[in-house]
Amino acid sequence: MTIYFNNGVYADKETMKVSIDDRGYYFGDGVYEVVKVYDGKLYTAEEHFTRFLQSAKKIRLDLPYTIEEFTEIAKKLAVDNGIVEGHVYIQATRGAAPRMHNFPGEDVVPMITAYAIHNPRPLSKIKEGVAVKTTDDIRWLRCDIKSLNLLGNVLAKQEAYEAGCAEAVFVRDGIVTEGSSSNMFGVKDGILYTHPATNLILNGITRRVVLKLCAKHSIGVMEEPFTLEQFNEMDELFLTSTTSEITPIVSVDGKPVGEGVPGRVTERLQQVFEETIHELKME
């Protein structure tokens, strides 16, 4: 039995019902978050739920819970489902109403659903690295919103999978923006490069953790756009996300990155990131 959350009710997944008229279903009119659970504890929950409320605000969706209340919901789901290592998924749509593009009336309430699921850390990918494929960034211009509208991301990820790659790297006007479900980082001469947190990328929570760790451990950072040519000439590459953590990239479009193995700066960051997980476990 998997316990889900649905607008204030905790119940078995099989008993949950969402309207056929839900705007998430019609338009992808909603936002979502994924929060990692390590050792039964939520990792960076405050940052995730702050971003959740910010995403909702950007699409003019008023959510009926605070950051603290969302955190309690996520905790309860992890506990009730016995999740030790996994994640909590939470989404909010603009609710159910007969299909019309403009917003429904005030009487329509958001539909909030959430669950917790077992999901072990992808340790072999984290250790050995992954291959990626570049692709045109065909998405809209509000990639800073963690929107349910993920068609551009879905098509890119599928293209990468069909090429035997773990992730797609978006390139917009010659600039590397981010992955289909991750942020992109390069290392050149010991300096870390990543796209700035503009409307063209999602400002990942893991990305922010990495930038904080760089500041703490005196690793130089350039948050500036870089071209695909620069990306291809980096000494090291890695991607970050809540579930992938810090995953080295060892080849791009079939060509090896550096020696074709995870780089030193990447491994150092993985090490200090790991310490943040251990600190959480010690709490």
Ligand code: PLP
């Ligand atoms: N960029 C995109 C498009 C994503 O979908 C994600 C995560 O799913 C990320 C970046 C990484 O964000 P986070 O580190 O918060 O998981």
